[in-house]
Amino acid sequence: MRPPSYEAIVDEFAASIRSGSLPAGTRLPPHRALARERRIALATATRVYAELAAMGLVVGEPGRGTFVRARSGYDGLEPSRVLPVPRVADLSFNQPLGEGQSDRLRQALRALSVSGEAEALLRQDPPGGRLHERAVVATYLLGRGIDTAPATVLLTSGAQQAIDCVLRSLTRPGDVLAVDALTYPGVKLLAAANGLGLAPIPVTATGPDLAALDLLCRTRPVRAIYTIPTLHNPLGWVLDRERRDHLVALARAHDCLIVEDGTYAFLDPSPPPPLQALAPERTCYVAGLSKNVAPGLRFGFAVLPGGHVETVTRSLRLAAWGAPGLVTALATGWLADGTVARWEEDRRGDAAARQDIARSALAGMSLTAHPVSYMVWLGLEPHQRPDHVAAQLARAGILVSTADAFATGPHRPRALRLALATPPRDELENVLHHLRDVVDAIPP
Numbered sequence: 001m002r003p004p005s006y007e008a009i010v011d012e013f014a015a016s017i018r019s020g021s022l023p024a025g026t027r028l029p030p031h032r033a034l035a036r037e038r039r040i041a042l043a044t045a046t047r048v049y050a051e052l053a054a055m056g057l058v059v060g061e062p063g064r065g066t067f068v069r070a071r072s073g074y075d076g077l078e079p080s081r082v083l084p085v086p087r088v089a090d091l092s093f094n095q096p097l098g099e100g101q102s103d104r105l106r107q108a109l110r111a112l113s114v115s116g117e118a119e120a121l122l123r124q125d126p127p128g129g130r131l132h133e134r135a136v137v138a139t140y141l142l143g144r145g146i147d148t149a150p151a152t153v154l155l156t157s158g159a160q161q162a163i164d165c166v167l168r169s170l171t172r173p174g175d176v177l178a179v180d181a182l183t184y185p186g187v188k189l190l191a192a193a194n195g196l197g198l199a200p201i202p203v204t205a206t207g208p209d210l211a212a213l214d215l216l217c218r219t220r221p222v223r224a225i226y227t228i229p230t231l232h233n234p235l236g237w238v239l240d241r242e243r244r245d246h247l248v249a250l251a252r253a254h255d256c257l258i259v260e261d262g263t264y265a266f267l268d269p270s271p272p273p274p275l276q277a278l279a280p281e282r283t284c285y286v287a288g289l290s291k292n293v294a295p296g297l298r299f300g301f302a303v304l305p306g307g308h309v310e311t312v313t314r315s316l317r318l319a320a321w322g323a324p325g326l327v328t329a330l331a332t333g334w335l336a337d338g339t340v341a342r343w344e345e346d347r348r349g350d351a352a353a354r355q356d357i358a359r360s361a362l363a364g365m366s367l368t369a370h371p372v373s374y375m376v377w378l379g380l381e382p383h384q385r386p387d388h389v390a391a392q393l394a395r396a397g398i399l400v401s402t403a404d405a406f407a408t409g410p411h412r413p414r415a416l417r418l419a420l421a422t423p424p425r426d427e428l429e430n431v432l433h434h435l436r437d438v439v440d441a442i443p444p
């Protein structure tokens with residue numbers, strides 16, 4: 001029998017990895033063993049692994065071997081995330097991860113294991129974190145234009161927990177939360193869980209319609225406004241200074257709390273000042289390290305007006321005590337030694353490059369996106385129903401989100417949100433061409 005061609009071996013491995021029969025983390029046979037098993041030359045075995053690495057399916061770790069890479073660590077709870085075929089690409093959830101991050105994690109874990117910190121990590125931190133760790137985050141936030149005392153910063157398990165604790169403690173069931181008519185889906189879940197009524201603010205290409213917000217606040221008892229002023233999810237806008245001032249003036253006039261979500265703000269190197277800096281007395285700023293470091297880290301924070309720190313800390317204690325000590329040690333270590341700043345710089349370049357790829361692969365389609373954002377809002381033609389298009393794409397192994405996930409009011413635009421960060425960058429162009437073919441093939 002002739003030995004299989006190297007392409008056949010690559011295809012076989014790729015299929016097993018994509019179908020999940022070789023799960024993430026599996027150590028593949030050493031090059032020599034593969035060569036022996038498949039009766040191929042050692043150089044061919046090396047070429048097989050190089051090809052799989054170039055496809056983003058495996059990663060070689062010096063001295064340890066070749067491992068199957070996690071393509072996306074999140075398969076989600078929603079049935080729509082379960083694909084009928086092997087996954088080709090996840091464009092539904094942004095999981096940016098950079099080169100060498102797992103090595104940095106190993107190094108950091110090794111350093112922690114021999115540091116005097118090990119004992120301290122076994123002790124319970126106060127909810128919201130120890131003051132010196134909160135100070136590290138406060139120092140980092142100076143770079144975002146937020147100048148706040150460490151005591152006003154609470155460390156949480158991701159931005160989602162920060163939003164939850166803020167809403168849980170500073171609103172009451174039955175209160176009204178004003179949100180953009182298209183917004184981050186997690187806030188819809190939290191509003192429902194906290195018994196809040198959602199009041200959608202109509203959106204424009206440049207931000208929420210503030211005249212409509214004013215009217216909303218005059219006609220309904222809006223307790224809080226949840227907003228994403230810098231690199232909005234899903235529309236990508238960055239509110240200009242004038243609109244920020246206007247929004248703050250409205251919040252003051254109607255005595256509303258502002259929940260400012262800065263999750264993607266790091267991607268803009270020089271945005272206008274955060275709302276927190278314009279209205280520190282009423283703004284709860286929430287963000288985390290999911291998009292600039294790693295979503296699996298589950299590290300976030302909230303910056304609170306001084307008078308609210310105690311109440312939110314109490315709800316954090318009730319929730320899950322905030323960020324675990326081990327995660328906090330890793331996160332604050334990387335914040336303090338400049339690692340996060342470097343990764344953020346890398347991500348800015350990465351997001352801009354992915355937007356370029358998307359603009360050219362989807363040229364001529366209806367796109368709304370910021371040039372440094374990790375997402376694209378793709379408008380569909382009247383005959384292309386978003387749920388149908390998403391189902392067709394799922395059959396092609398591509399996960400996307402439909403506008404439904406983001407809509408807070410009755411209007412559901414004909415659109416998809418494409419998250420660009422998760423597929424390996426060198427696969428993105430092909431994936432988007434493939435997506436385009438599927439969308440274009442839908443008959444009128």
Ligand SMILES: Cc1ncc(COP(=O)(O)O)c(C=O)c1O
Pocket residue numbers: 157158159160161184186228233261263264287288289290295299300
């Ligand atoms: C706007 C926005 N806020 C918050 C979150 C949740 O972030 P975390 O993973 O830090 O909980 C996300 C996650 O995608 C997001 O897009």
